[in-house]
Amino acid sequence: KNQVEQSPQSLIILEGKNCTLQCNYTVSPFSNLRWYKQDTGRGPVSLTIMTFSENTKSNGRYTATLDADTKQSSLHITASQLSDSASYICVVSDHYGGSQGNLIFGKGTKLSVKP
Amino acid sequence: DVKVTQSSRYLVKRTGEKVFLECVQDMDHENMFWYRQDPGLGLRLIYFSYDVKMKEKGDIPEGYSVSREKKERFSLILESASTNQTSMYLCASSFLGGTGEETQYFGPGTRLLVL
Numbered sequence: 215k216n217q218v219e220q221s222p223q224s225l226i227i228l229e230g231k232n233c234t235l236q237c238n239y240t241v242s243p244f245s246n247l248r249w250y251k252q253d254t255g256r257g258p259v260s261l262t263i264m265t266f267s268e269n270t271k272s273n274g275r276y277t278a279t280l281d282a283d284t285k286q287s288s289l290h291i292t293a294s295q296l297s298d299s300a301s302y303i304c305v306v307s308d309h310y311g312g313s314q315g316n317l318i319f320g321k322g323t324k325l326s327v328k329p
Numbered sequence: 330d331v332k333v334t335q336s337s338r339y340l341v342k343r344t345g346e347k348v349f350l351e352c353v354q355d356m357d358h359e360n361m362f363w364y365r366q367d368p369g370l371g372l373r374l375i376y377f378s379y380d381v382k383m384k385e386k387g388d389i390p391e392g393y394s395v396s397r398e399k400k401e402r403f404s405l406i407l408e409s410a411s412t413n414q415t416s417m418y419l420c421a422s423s424f425l426g427g428t429g430e431e432t433q434y435f436g437p438g439t440r441l442l443v444l
Contacts, residue, residue, distance in 0.1 A: 250435075257333070257419050257435030258372075303372070317433075321371035 216241040218306050218320035226326045231294055235323045237287040237304030245307040249278050249289050252301045252322070261289070261302075291325075299327045332356070333436035335420050341442045348407040350439050352420030360423045361403035362387075362433070363395060365416040372419065378403055410443045417441075 218239045227233050239247070246265045250258035262271045262278040264287070270279045275292045291298055304320040336351035354361065362377040364387075374387030376395040384395050392414060396404040403422075407414055420436040 255438065255440075257421070257438050259435065260432060263432065317374070319372040321369065 216306075216308055216316075216318045218304055218318045220302075220304050220320035220323050222323060223321075224324040224326070226328060227294055229294060229296055229327055229329050233291050233294060233325065235289045235291075235302050235304075235325070237289070237320055239285050239287070239304075239306045239318070241285075241306040241308045241318050243308055244282060244285075247278075247280055247287050247307075248305045249276070249287075250303040250305060252303060254300070258303055294327045296327050296329060299325060301325070333420060333422055333434050335418075335436040335439050337439050338437060339440050339442075341444065342407075342410050343444050344411060346407075346410050346443075348410050348441065348443075350405040350407075350418055350420075350441070352403045352405070352422075352436055353401055354403075354422035354434070355401065356422065356424070356434075357400065358422035358424045358434075359400075361397065362421040362423070363393075363403065363405045364419045364421065365389070366419055366438075367416050375405065410441075412443050415441060415443045 221236045244266055246263055248263040249261040251261050252258040261273050261276050264271050264280045266282040277290045280287045301322040301324045303322045306318045308316045333354045342348050363375045364372045366372050373389050375393050376387050378384045378397040381397055381400050394406045418439045421433045423433040
């Protein structure tokens, strides 16, 4: 069964610290993996998208890594800010090209950044 | 910038009422989606549409229907609202990029309470 598991479920860190969120998946075939940031009461916003041939991608202070062999991804946040407080959702697609219909969502990691 | 708008941010309805949730996107995207998001369950796909007048069931279509009469607009209909449909509803739209990757853009969400 295609699944996406995220850990930890929630995380509290101090402002200025770094943190890493994990995403493990059992999706096959694998097309791409995305990380979304969802602020409370808002819709998710895309941070990164990676295909199987990419093993790292950055978006400002956010760096996503992908190991397609072990089917693991991580999202590293550097020098955290209060505005980083949000839920981070990992989404894996099992569809090559064409129109989507096979996005598998993780349940998210809720990050709280404290001053 | 892509903009996906939803007709209401908050909605309170009574059991048995017919409920319409509207979603509009302004980027001429072919694909549109409706999700619901519940604590501990993450995002779950209700229905999606690849084109005008086309619709496909997602993972949890029961109790819902959709309408796509125009490309920019995708409506979610609760024929007879029930308390277990109290949830956050998220609309998304997407296009297929030149590399075959799809990017989804989410609306701000509608928080529906059914009494």
